[in-house]
Amino acid sequence: MQYQGVLTKMQTEIGNPIQYYLVFEDSFLSINQLLNKEIEINFVGYQCLNCSKKKKIFRQGFCYDCFYSSAAVGDWIMRPELSTAHLGIADRDLEYEQKAQLQPHIVYLALSSEIKVGVTRKTQVPTRWIDQGATQAIAVVEVPNRYLAGITEVALKNHYADKTNWRKMLQCTAESCDLILEKSKVESLIPVEVKDYFYSQKNDVFELKYPVLKYPAKVASLNLDKTPTFQGKLTGIKGQYLIFENGTVFNVRGSEGYIVTINV
Incomplete structure (x- = not known):
């Protein structure tokens, strides 16, 4: 069976394990049902997620012009400390x-x-x-706007990483840790204006289970611009990645705006 459409990030549904879906304009595909099966991905072209024109994707599913004009991809998205809406100032x-x-x-x-x-x-x-491939997570603070969240993240980046190492995440090599203990260390590190929002009474650790049959020892990323046709046996899904038996991994979110056919 063949499916065709513009890639957007996989939709997810919490479960044990998490359920993944590729949603196209006229159809959808349950990715979990493809585990241990051969699938083929073919690159067809591009379609900007903002203007819908068949223009080469620049970043985040947007063409060059839209990436530098759309409010949906302003700098405050990746750097929330740059948010200014609380001041009534537009980006x-x-x-x-x-x-x-x-x-x-x-x-x-x-x-x-x-x-x-x-x-x-x-x-x-x-x-x-889920999109980051986290196996555990715990909320530290809940604030009323993105700016306060941003300055909190900046303060904590001096003590914790702020980016995921996608290779280690896909190989599942992270050492176990006590997130409740780590959270207890955070209260003294957050900015003064955020301290009243600290989750002092909530210590719920969220556990996430992924549909992975086997984690790869080594990983190699599939780039559709360089390899427009790929076929392999799907052995796992984690974060926004498809994991194949030979160690090839495909970042679906990183390929948003690409038109593909998928044969299953």
Whole structure:
């Protein structure tokens, strides 16, 4: 059977294990059902997720022009401490930025490749943790806007990683840790203006199980621009990656905006 469409990040559903879906305009594909089966991925072309034009993807599923003009990919996305909507100051589109920034945000510790600190909108829990391939996560603070979350993350980056090592995450080599203990160390490290938002009474550790039959010893990333056709046996799904028997891994989110056919 063949499926065709524009890649966007896999949709997920919490479960044991997590359920993954590729959603296209006219169809969807349950990725969990493809485990231990041969699949073929063919690169067809590009389609910008913002303007829908058949233009080469620059970053995050956007063409060059849209990446530098759309409010959806402003610098405050990757660097929340740059958020200014709480001051009534626009970056690209104040109305959009107020909706995105002026809502509850969570600063968390997660175990993926190692313990890392991160920021997400409260509505994106636990999706954000799943997308990063975290096996455990714990909320540290809940703040009313993205700026406060950003300055908290900046303060904690001096003590914890803020990026996931995707190779280690996919090989599942992270050492076990006590996230409750780590959280107890954080209260003295967060900015003064955030201390009232510290989760002092909540110590719930979120556990995440992924549909992986076998973790690879070594990994090699599939780049559709360089390898437009790939075939292999799917042996796992973690984060936003498909893991194949030969150690090839495919970052679906990193290929957003690519038009593909998938034969199963």
